[in-house]
Amino acid sequence: MSFDSLGLAPALLRALAEYGYTQPTPIQAAAIPAVLEGHDLLAAAQTGTGKTAAFALPLLQKLSTSGQTMTRRPRALILTPTRELAAQIHENMRDYGKHIHVSATTIFGGVGMGPQINALRRGVDVVIATPGRLIDHMQQRTLDLSAVETLILDEADRMLDMGFLPALKRILQSVPKRRQTLLFSATFAPAIKTLAMEFMHSPKEISVSAPNTVTTLVSHQVHPVDASRKRDLLLHVLSQDSRRQSLVFSRTKHGADKLVTFLNASGLRAAAIHGNKSQNARTRALSDFKSGRVTVMVATDIAARGIDIEQLPIVINFDLPSVAEDYVHRIGRTGRAGMEGLALSLVSHDESGLLFDIRKLLKQDIAITPVAGYEPSAPLRLDAGAPRPKQGGGGQRQQQRAPRQGKPAGAARPSGYAPQGRGEHAAGNQRRRSNRRPAAKA
């Protein structure tokens, strides 16, 4: 299948060819025609399989071909959970839309309101926003959402969980009822799906793989270790190949800072990205990591969703996430666009229960391999009653989550953890990566 057969305009096809996309990924092949036909969509596809272009291309096409050029009000609104993801989607839209006249801007916190107000005053077709700052603009009447024809929630299940739901409900009241609504994510818990149905019009469900599954391009490994020795084991792992770009997830902001101090003192080039950092520091950490100026980025779950780091070979969970779905997103930063990747988790006895949850969600065994010299004093417990870290130690997100109903659905997965092929990403890594632009400017 080629992009030509999906009904996209020649100007978009030209940009894709220049960008090095030769064929659509499965989610793009399924979603692009459905969006062009005007359907509401609940679309699930694994991490790193091109969901951004699956909504951005048909959106650009619709905006460039259907009139209403007199309005200065935005005709499309894309919501994301983080500023970095909003900036990244903006960058993707600029690349895909370089030969058409569709304007877009980002609206997110941590940066001045002034330039955002100016951009909105000049008039834009697409607003890509995080909910908090968007509501600030709505309150100050610097943004009018009454002309929105298309509403897109990227990382939709996150946008619908308890942390964002109140903001989302307010935004929904300000956009027209008659609109197209598109939801994209790699994971959809059943309760979230039910909630989503309430504000969509007979949506089409598109799922190009079994729900909540993790990309087969990633192999998983667990190193059991005592909590007190995790830092040293991390250093040991990172030192094996100090030039390798490694994304390390920490459950808390404070923990991330402490790790960075430790790693820098040990001679590695590390930077932290989390919600207590200034937007400047966040943007710099990500761009330094993307450019290779720092080799280790220690992140909280702020970097778990959607962020696309070219050819990232490894994700390390210094702490396991308290919500199993977050594991899928975290480790999905590697194994993207047809490349293989490694997900390594350092797991202490008190996190055994979280590992149990993850294995249950993935329906997959994960190899547990102790590292010589770092063997834990007690083995991990892998049963439902296994211990979990006490809440309050940074698992704040869990309390914000919508209650989950029933078990997450998932196809039976083969056991073992070896990579199982490259089937998920039709386009593979054939695209000319040299065409790509430098790291995102926020």
Ligand SMILES: Nc1ncnc2c1ncn2[C@@H]1O[C@H](COP(=O)(O)OP(=O)(O)OP(=O)(O)O)[C@@H](O)[C@H]1O
């Ligand atoms: N048709 C294609 N051919 C080649 N590469 C592609 C194609 N579509 C997307 N890509 C590349 O694949 C990578 C992942 O795309 P994208 O960020 O849209 O994934 P995603 O499905 O949104 O993942 P996540 O669930 O993590 O947000 C990007 O680097 C993108 O440029």
Ligand SMILES: [Mg+2]
């Ligand atoms: Mg994405």
